[in-house]
Amino acid sequence: METPDFILTIDLGTSGPKVSIFNEQLNLECSEFHDVPLQLLGSEGVEQNPSDWIQAIEKCISKLRNHRPELFPLITAINVTSQWSGTVALDRAGRPLGNAISWMDSRGAPHAQKLMDGLIKVDGYEIFRLFRWIQITGGGPTKSGKDSISHILYLKHERPEIYQQTDVFLEPKDFLNFFLSGRKCASHDSITVHWLTDNRDIHRIRYSETLIKKSGIDRNKLPELIPTNSILGKIRHELAREWGLSTEVSIIAGTPDLHSAAVGSGGVKDFTPHLYIGTSAWIVCHVPFKKTDLFHNMASIPSGIPGRYMLVNEQQTAGACLQYLKNQVFYPHDSIDGKNAPSNIYHRMDELAGGTPAGSEGLLFLPWLNGERSPMDQQHLRGGFINLSLKHEQKHLIRAVMEGVAFNLRWLMGYTEKFCGKPFEALHFIGGGAHSSVWSQILADALDRPIKKMKDPLTANSKGAAALALVALGKLKLEDIEKHVQVDEVFTPSPKNRSIYDLGFKQFLSFYKSNQAFFKSMNQKEPL
DSSP, X not given: OOOOOEEEEEEEOSSOEEEEEEOTTOOEEEEEEOOOOOEEETTTEEEEOHHHHHHXXXXXXXXXXXXXXXXXXXXXXXXXXXOOSOBEEEOTTSOBSSOEEOTTOOTXXXXXXXXXXXXXXXXXXXXXXXXXXXXHHSSOOOTTXXXXXXXXXXXXXXXXXXXXXXXXXXXXXXXXXXXXHSOOEEETTTTGGGOOEEOSSTXXXXXXXXXXXXXXXXXXXXXXXXXXXXXXXXXXXXXXXXXXXXXXOEEEOOEEHHHHHHHHTTOOSBTOOEEEESSSEXXXXXXXXOOEEGGGTEEXXXXXXXXXXXXXXOBSOSHHHHHHIIIIIISOTTOSSOOOOOTTHHHHHHHHHHTSXXXXXXXXXXXXXXXXXXXXXXXXXXXXXXXXXXXXXXXXXXXXXXXXXXXXXXXXXXXXXXXXXXXXXXXXXXXXXXXXXXXXXXXXXXXXXXXXXXXXGGGHHHXXXXXXXXXXXXXXXXXXXXXXXXXXXXXXXXXXGHHHHHHHHHHHXXXXXXXXXXXXXXXXXXOO
């Protein structure tokens, strides 16, 4: 009998890496997670230490080997999926020159704005530059400064000592691939938010020398490009020995998390959307065309499936809002009594929210704790509770957070459906938020669409990475992936809550429109 293939996946999220092993039927054999700290620098800087990523991954590997040692000799490939739009600067020896700049970091905003500035502007973008960038890449440097190109421009202009020593800038996924294989590469999908590649022909993606020259970034500091979902090479021999793996283990090119989640959610066909709630949130689906809606910060770009485009967008903070409520309001680390949150805290929060009527007794929550990317690219926006009164209790705060995130997603969904040219029949729900039946029902009611909560929603990224690895190895056909992804429960919109959420959404948009100038005056950084 032929020896079965097992795939090891590394899913590097903002909160830390999850390392998993899947069999050929895409069943999860075992998994381990280890958290890593996030470093907040002022109001705009967000970083992580790449060494923390590696140490956390190796701790997960050690636990998996102790738990399932018999699987390690059978692992034939490793595929990485990770947080996207981050930047790691490496020197010639492959050493990180400081911390990685996170996708949440907006310090590059002034430089992105300067790059896209000019005489004739539309919504802050010089119209002719904007047209050229969209024509070639499908998008362009956003005003928020949270794209990889903005991170590099920030380093060039404000940290020149790092920029000058840099041999190559890599996305987090591509940095981990370098650690695994020794190759400094980027795949066609991960390089996209550098906004320096010509994506007009999905089968022939390459750097645009024109845009590189306009950006002022040195061409020799950009990584070699390799095809999406290709085999990068073999694992480094010394690492194979350390981890107890064969030196013949293949390293797959990997994908950003949005791309692997689309596959792991079962949304392989065009126009089959998935809704993700983790630290951030998004509504994403594959589409058969290249198109851009820059004013709502979404575009179809190269997906994790070779030769396919995918609509991408991102809502900046979603699950992070609930986490903030837990860590900073209910159980702060430096609280007077020093009590820690119970292990079942999210289950308890779910119970409290579920026992609270829709509308949270008139309490409205704004989920913009770190600005917003989609459907409006506004780094100055901030969150908060509106209409808070003495009658409101913990349960109202919790439900209002869930509803506020849902309102922002309804706002986003309107533009995604317009982008696709058709309404969605239903949305596949994945991520940590999908563990909440209460949140699932709130989303169904607020979006007025059936919500299909997927089985094992936290494994969608990892399962997508495992599926793509098997496709790369020739062990699985793309069209067969959805057979391995199951729906756990379907939540249908409740007619009794329709008017409540219609009014809440109207008030949500009204507050945004009336307070843009206020947020800008409170949070705008002084010009360079």
